[in-house]
Amino acid sequence: MREALALALASALGIVPLAIPEDSCQVEDVSLTWGFKESFRSYVSGSIARGSWEVSGDVGYETPHFTFRGGKGYVTADRAEGSAEFVGGIVFSGHEGILETSLQNPELVVTGTRVATLVVDVTGDTMEEVSVNRQDVHFATVTWARNDENVIASEGVWSVDDAQVLLTQEGSDAFGTYPAGEVMDPMSFRLEVAPGCFDDGGIWWVPAGAAAVAVGASALALAIQRGRRSRGQERP
Ligand code: HEM
Known part of the structure; x- marks a missing residue:
């Protein structure tokens, strides 16, 4: 995303076209x-490898999770595209x-609805x-299911719990040992943008609201009609 910000700046200066979609929310x-x-962490720290890991920059470690904080980026209002980029990383030894x-420099790139790619530099x-x-x-x-995510559009909060993480072929080639498709630990994230910037999944409530108004209007018309009829019957 720093790249994206650089692009935005360059675009403002008339150097290159802006790459960030217009309806984007800046990650705050x-x-x-x-x-x-988990198995790799216990292998590294156990009696076979007798090693450890070090974290730096935006990346921390609180057993049993690495934490990435303070990344920069954007997400579209529908949360189907975006990126959060962090500096720093992890060194296993x-x-x-x-x-x-x-x-190093992990970036979570949202590539579609409920799907993202974790991009890193590997040495x-x-x-x-x-x-x-x-x-x-x-x-x-x-990837994650609808039930794993929570959006509070009025507060600009989007959180995802326990998304499934699978190693890609590129990841397997770079890291070794594990084949493509290897199940890594689940990932959770919480992202904040300006209140109201995210869509609130309003697609369903527009027709539902219209239907409710229609039902209400019919009920009212029926009640008025009945009222008129019963008043008519009272007349001698
Ligand atoms: C002296 C060199 C090395 C030796 C003797 C060695 C030995 C081993 C052994 C015996 C295991 C099996 C552990 C188990 O089943 O509990 C293992 C697993 C593994 N090793 Fe190494 N290894 C070496 C170097 C490396 C290097 C350079 C990497 C690079 C990342 C690596 C990555 C792995 C991974 C990813 C596993 C699987 C851990 C898991 O999830 O169970 N190893 N290694």
Whole structure:
């Protein structure tokens, strides 16, 4: 998204066209929690690898989750497109330095309704002894169900709990050991934009509201008609 802001600035200066969709909400606050992969954390910190991990920048660690905070970005009002980009990352180390894998500058890119991609820069050697130094690796696909998300449009809050995270082929190539489709730890995030900027899923209530008005109007007309009839009957 810093890239997007740079683009916006460049666009304002008339250098390049603006890439951010018009109906976008700027991310005012974002926090994300993700354990990466529990079995990997216990492998790294256990008796086989005898290692640890270090975090930096926007990334912290509170057992058992990595936390990404203070990212920058935008999301469209319908939440089907957007990005939250963080600086800093995680470095896993073990096996007395043979394992030294770095995942930096995570970016959660919302690519559709209830689907996102986690993009990271990866460096290190895989267990298969392939040296990797790749930017913008589309590392994992993040998906969630309608029930896993909560939108409070009036407060500009969008939260998703326990989204499913699956390693992509690119992620597998860069990280090694795990195949594409490997289930990583679930991810949760909470994102804040200006109050009222998000759509409130209002599509359903417009017809529902119209139907309610129509039903109310018919009931009123019926009541008036009956009233008239009964007054008519009272007449001698
Ligand atoms: C001296 C070099 C290494 C040795 C001897 C070694 C050994 C092992 C062993 C024995 C396991 C199986 C652990 C288990 O089943 O509990 C394992 C798992 C694994 N290793 Fe290594 N490894 C080495 C280097 C690396 C490197 C450089 C990476 C790069 C990231 C790596 C990534 C992994 C991963 C992802 C697993 C699977 C962990 C899991 O989720 O269970 N290893 N390794």
